[in-house]
Amino acid sequence: MKIKSLILSTGVLFLASCATQTMNQKFTYPETKKTEQSDAYFGENVSDPFRWLEDDMAADTKDWVQRQVAFTNDYLAKIPFRDQIRQQLQNIWNYEKLGSPFKEGDYTYFYKNDGLQAQSVLYRTDKNGNTEVFLDPNKFSSDGTTSLSGVSFNKKGNLAAYRISEGGSDWNKIIVMDAITKKVIDVTIENVKFSGLSWKGEEGFYYSSYDKPKGSALSAKTDTHKVYYHKLGTPQTEDQLISGGENFKRRYLGAGLTDDERFLILSASNATSGNELYIKDLKNNTDFIPVQQGYDYNTSVVDSKGDEVFMITDKNAPNQKLVKMNIRKPGVWTDVIPETDNVLSVTTGGGYLFAKYMKDAVSYVRQMTYDGKLVREIALPGQGTAGGFSGKAEEKDLYYSFSNYVMPGTIYKYNVDSGKSEVYYRPNVKFNPENYVSEQVFYTSKDGTKVPMMISYKKGLKKDGKNPTILYSYGGFNISLQPGFSVVNAIWMENGGIYAVPNIRGGGEYGKKWHDAGTKLQKKNVFNDFIAAGEYLQKNGYTSPQFMAISGGSNGGLLVGATMTMRPDLAKVALPAVGVLDMLRYNKFTAGAGWAYDYGTAEDSREMFEYLKSYSPLHNVKKGVCYPSTMVTTGDHDDRVVPAHSFKFGAELQDKQSCSNPVLLRIETKGGHGAGKSTEQQINENADKLSFTLYEMGFKSLK
The missing domain is CATH 3.40.50.1820 (Alpha/Beta hydrolase fold, catalytic domain)
Incomplete structure (x- = not known):
């Protein structure tokens, strides 16, 4: 449907009436009371007459x-x-939407929305090609306002934990299930916020949260993050505090294991930029080793191989670079992918590194070895944004998405050996x-x-x-x-x-x-x-x-x-x-x-x-x-x-x-x-x- 009555022969919209269409209207807005509230800043009083509207619990x-x-x-x-x-x-919204597939255990998982479903559904396909619903968020609530915030599988793919958000809140719940039978097998973990979820074998997982604040859960300050370890089969009250609290007060804390489950990575920060980084070697049962202290730089772990840990950082590299260090010498960092004139991000899959660059906000991608050697420049479908290029080390076929402002997002399958891309899914958008x-x-x-x-x-x-x-x-x-x-x-x-x-x-x-x-x-x-x-x-x-x-x-x-x-x-x-x-x-x-x-x-x-x-x-x-x-x-x-x-x-x-x-x-x-x-x-x-x-x-x- 088009605005035909407002289109000239050139196809351009024009003004159907003068610009003063509302100039003679008088609005009687809902009455809003004013109070005498004010605050002093460096000797200056600043009035805040609508302060009472901050109380979201007030009648x-x-x-x-x-x-x-x-x-x-x-x-x-x-x-x-x-x-x-x-x-x-x-x-135009009513078309099938498909997400890139990903493998967990013996299944291939993917998200799909038939068109106008309230929330996308998580499906899976077994080795025989049989497809079934794994998780349907549309059944979480009657009005579709409870959503799936994320799902995490353990390494074997036989256990899963998923997070739900009710009414769009950042406060989540974690529900644990047997991924094979799809049955809930553990207690629901509540009051989880700003959290990833990282499994340790079949025993339990790490997550982050704050103490639930007194008063309004929607507006009260939350500034002391904590990382916990939940052991399956135990109540949440017995979850082990790994880091955080008054003895290590940080506003944001996140913990996760490397793919080989050898290293526990702890990132700590007090702001949305700059972080401390600590690594615990679980194989050798070390304490957390400080890798980066202070908040001047942003550094995060990308992968590990043996004693080597690969990290992306903006330390002495405003456009970011990939470095590696040996856990035995955490202070010695060696460049793997040096900084360039364009901003770098890195993913891994198929045994390779994928260096994704932005040049004037547009993507280009390079496939590289873990030694930093160029395998090939990846030919993208055009000028736009490429996302994906990630998967497990043994997978030879990876997936990436590509779109721009006038090209609907299309999913491509990419073979890491041949470098060939083929369309996996192109949406049928009108x-x-x-x-x-x-x-x-x-x-x-x-x-x-x-x-x-x-x-x-x-x-x-x-x-x-x-x-x-x-x-x-x-x-x-x-x-x-x-x-x-x-x-x-x-x-x-x-x-x-x-x-x-x-x-x-x-x-x-x-x-x-x-x-x-x-x-x-x-x-x-x-x-x-x-x-x-x-x-x-x-x-x-x-x-x-x-x-x-x-x-x-x-x-x-x-x-x-x-x-x-x-x-x-x-x-x-x-x-x-x-x-x-x-x-x-x-x-x-x-x-x-x-x-x-x-x-x-x-x-x-x-x-x-x-x-x-x-x-x-x-x-x-x-x-x-x-x-x-x-x-x-x-x-x-x-x-x-x-x-x-x-x-x-x-x-x-x-x-x-x-x-x-x-x-x-x-x-x-x-x-x-x-x-x-x-x-x-x-x-x-x-x-x-x-x-x-x-x-x-x-x-x-x-x-």
Whole structure:
């Protein structure tokens, strides 16, 4: 279905009515009380009149949420083409989705979704080709909001443990089963958070968690991680504390065994960047051996062979390199794959190393020996993102996925001996890549820095400044935005829209230096890069302020919030999702204090406090300013970025908005930070976002 009534002969959307479609509307927002709360920072008092919204357990907060939900639903119900966009999304979403297969024991496992199932199902095939359901998360709850967070098998493949999340919460439960009979065989491990799961033979497994906080499990601070060992057949109360607690207080702890189960690896950190690394040699029964201490670098174990341990690190290598060390000489590291100009990541499979590089956010891959010798450059299907190339050492056929903004994700089978790739699974999506363009441009930011951006749209686009455009980015935590296909973006482009993604600073596209250039007292580089991307699109005729929306989630929600308060004239629509929006108090909730590497905190120094306050979205909403039409989205079970950020920011905007651009809070019930949402939840949320965006840009009807 297309927006035919809004398409010119060139196939470009145009404004069906004047830009003042809501200018005469008067909104009576749900009443939000104000209190006299304030805090002192270095002698300066900062008012926080909506502090009471931080209490997610309070009756008045719950009442306020319900009134906001009703207001938003009433507004969205008036959009005449909302249901049509929802139907478009449902139609394109309804195709079989298959994940790459992986082997455990005598079975080959794979995830599959028939099309509109709430959650993907884990299947398995035996050696005789018989396929059966192994785990069906759709049976975990009646409404599809309990999801499978992960599954881990022991080395033999006869035991499995899987984690479930209820309502999108980061708090998980672990359920243990006999993988052959599929019967639950042990107690359920509860109150697990930010945890991997690593089996030790058939005896038990390692996992991580925090003590369940007093008060709200969704918002109370969790800052002392612990690693436990659970022995099968014993109660959780008897689980052995391996590391953590008051004697080794770290905010994040993770433990795992190497494939040969000889080395127990412990990674410890207090922030999302920089870690300590310790290794226990179980064969020789050593204590934990310190391999890296302090938090200046990021180092993680990739594999081990005999006494040698292979690690990827950014120590003296901002773009990362692969090194090895002998456990008997942990201080001596030897380069295996040296640093290059492009960012490196490494996987293993088939007895080889696979060096995966990013060059201007696009993938290229090399197959290498464990001595660091090049076997071959792997020919990828085009310019885009390759993921996978991992498996057990004895497997000769590995799998990888490839996609970009206009190519649906396709799975390839790769033979490590011949180097040949063949299509394993190509999804039958109702989308023709030949009709679209995805181009990379480089633009100049405020301080002269060159920044890449991918711009994707339908062929035949006319650069007349009237194309609805979504500008999306993230800009933090060393996270890289590489090209990837989305059916939501496909619908947007099919109807004439532009989807633009700049690789701004704060991300990891150009290594540690690029990340650090968007942190702490340099954080405004991130916002300036994003603003410059919008200006580039407008100056070059792709769009104009009336037809542009800015979008981002989590740290990207901060990006949108800061941009719309710094430059309210840049875009017509703002879509901050699950955003970090109160920069003075973000570190008071759940594991938020761990984000200080990127942000700094208001308690660090007067300079840091003043800098944070100068861009904190919550503290920069001003009366007399016309802000974009805004839909703030969050989930009532978000215990990563607590919904109080969105609640308080939305309340400020509703209170101070000087024009008739609406401010909506879309609050997903039984929804968290994003992971685990049911298909129905995803379709409904994206239908609301896309229809709201077009409606606020002035479009009146779809046919």
